Amino acid sequence: MVLNHYPLWKNILLILAIVCGIIYAAPNLYGDDPALQIQALRGGQINQELILHVEQALDQAKLPYQHVEQQTSGLLVRFAQGDAQLQGQAVLKQALGDDYVVALNLAPATPQWLRALGAHPMKLGLDLRGGVHFLMEVDIDSAINQRLESYLGELRTRLRQEQIRYQDISVSRQDEVVIRLSNKDGVEPAEKFLSENFPDLSFKTDPQSDTTLKGAFTVSELKNIHDYVMEQSMTTLRNRVNELGVAEAVVQRQGTNRVMVQLPGVQDTARAKDIIGKTATLEFLLVDDSVDPRLVMQGQVPFGSKMVTDRDGRSWLFKKRVILSGDNIVGANSGSDEYGRPDVQVRVGGNSGLFSQITRDNVGKQMGAIFIETHYDDVMIGGEKKRIKRTTEEAISIATIQSALGNRFQITGIGNVEEARNLALLLRAGALPASIDFIEERTVGPSLGMENIEMGVRSVIVGLVMVLVFMAVYYHLFGLFANISLIVNLILLVAVLSIIGATLTLPGIAGIVLTLGMAVDGNVLIDERIREELRNGSTPQASIHAGYERALVTIMDANITTFIAALVLFSIGTGPVKGFAVTLSVGLVTSVFTGVMVSRALVNYWYGGKTVKKLSIGM
């Protein structure tokens, strides 16, 4: 057997791996274009016409742009400069109106042929790219309380029907329904009746008062509510994030009652927070037609009613009593009725007894769906931070009640299919079942992000060049081989990170730096071993062979242990720690590959199968 010879297939495999690495690492060299992302809201449509409209508006404002592309999520307008992007946003906002969202964004400038191969650049973390990070806490307690409140009406009705007399039913602060019965004799039948008919609640007599029953949610029901509230909050948040038009946004559940939202590239924090932080609920109310509309116009709103305007600006008077609240709606789909007219089919969950009764009593009258949004504004009042609640109400649908409505009903008389779709969307996802608090907010401005990435990259390059020079000086030709494999390692590492869609953060860059250190260590170990063999009097060929073989054991041991550490970091850590762990573990794998295989292939190519008197290894 010839020492130090690689079979052809091994060489081909290596070359193939390197070529793939170069292709998939390449997109990272192209950087980003400042861009505007245009997304349609209710009413807006993304089509060829819109593209023309956008192009016209930009031409008129004499703003230089690269081109307008249609994407699955909307339009993307690329600019050459950031200034044009900022001005473009103002221009397009005005030109497109309220039906579209125009958001600042950065779009990767990867050439088409690379994109066709599925090569995409690494995503940059917030610390490198700029953007917003929110951590929000969902107020589940208030949702539970609200849910209890929704039982009150039904409890009253059912108890009355059963002829169990009570004085008062209310919800206590301890998340309990408190039923004060009229007399002691009613307690036992009431408890029996309620336990049978309200399985979600568990009832018991109050130890302090023998005429009072207390009902609380059962453990399993509490868990159901918890899961439902979280799920619903996440869905709603996702929808709102979409409304912002941010590519690569992250909405993730963290722990039991927290949601993390990351909006990379978003520069307008205030707006982002405003849209995400709004709490919306939905209420179905009866239209109050007892008052002369002219009196209403003069501002004479009767007690127990309120005025709400619809989207066209018309005012409606509604009775305040909620006949169906948004969190009772379990489904809303747009479709069409038997005559092909667009409608929205609504499904109501749980017991719809009250709703059904009220609608039965009011057939022929009008009912409206009111969309209520709550914004929280932080303002400074006398040096103190105060939270001011601001609600906006809008009637999103007014319809005549045709019959008693049960668990399923249709809203008809909607203008067109698009409108029906939007109404369904609002009915389904508009309501957050619980309020959400921002407990953490982080913003990295684009300038800091740019600074971080520039300095990070520069320091990696300087470090790398120093290592390359030092290796070449110290190990001569073997140092050059090591250098080539080090560069290949860097390319492969970047390629793998790009392929798996890892997000590059500042600690991630540091992971790469550390990996470079460890990767070069592999070659140092090998070269030192070869030198040692040479000193012990082995022939050059035998020294190369023994050097690689013996060093391999050490390299494997060292890397496997570090790999274990990296895996632990990955599974336990969050955020930046995780990013670091990913780069470190990928780097370990690629560095073993390049340190052992690539440098060996080069050494074999240079020295293999030849009579060599002296190795160029710096001694």
Place this chain on the structure above:
Amino acid sequence: MEFFKKQTNIDFFGVRKIAAIISLILVLISLGSLLTKGLNWGLDFTGGTVIELHYPNAANLDQIRDILNKAGFENAVVQTYGGIEDVMIRVAPMAGENEQMVAKKILEGLQTAEPNVTLSRTEAVGAQVGKELTEQGGLAVLCALVLTALYIAFRFEYRFAVSAAVALAHDPIIILGVFSLFQLEFDLNTLAAMLGIIGYSLNDTIVVFDRVKENFIRVRKATPLEIMNLSINQTLSRTIMTSALTLMVVLALLFLGGKSIFGFSLALAIGVAVGTYSSIYIAGSCAVAMGLSKKDLMPTPKEV
């Protein structure tokens, strides 16, 4: 070029008592400082104040930084967001001042320079988030130590595993000590760096151990101490070379990487230095001190 023309024969273990004493002193100082001074936790762990300002015209960031420096907010991070008129200032919580006061002070200071500046918003990073992060980080370090020790025990011998773990624990303690002693800001990035150092130092230790294992089998007549010494000498030029190269990269990061990454690079730099030292002096002598002998390693004759 070679550092050492011949095989060196430095008696590392002749000074092992001194090394042990130095390490002990360093660890004690570190622990003492951690207990008395504690760590200067960064915004990630403590929360802090965020102030957003709106300027009528383009904001002069250098001027703002200047004013903040004079007002005693040297750590404030100043940057623009959205457009060039909006400025965001981030300040870590300061002793004796609540966040509203910090916001007010900053606003007043900046308004004297530019009367038309308005405060858009103040914000704090929740502190309870930080508490969880600290716990998770600590747990990660511990798990990494235990699991790698298990692998070493499986691959080598339990005494190696324990010594490696001791050497490893030694490094983060000293890094934390330096950060505590000089009250440098300890943020999430620093934590990540510390975890990286565990990996690096482990690498170093394993290289020495591997050689020890090989030499125990190959060299017939030698005491464990002699073998340990021989192994360290044999791997010395590699240890120096690798440490020097890694340190080069890390120093580049330290001096060129910018402010955001300074703490991180510093932790790495200290870690590489201490890690190299601990793999030479701590790991080996620990194993010998625990009574490692030739026969402990003999049952694994699978040698290349």
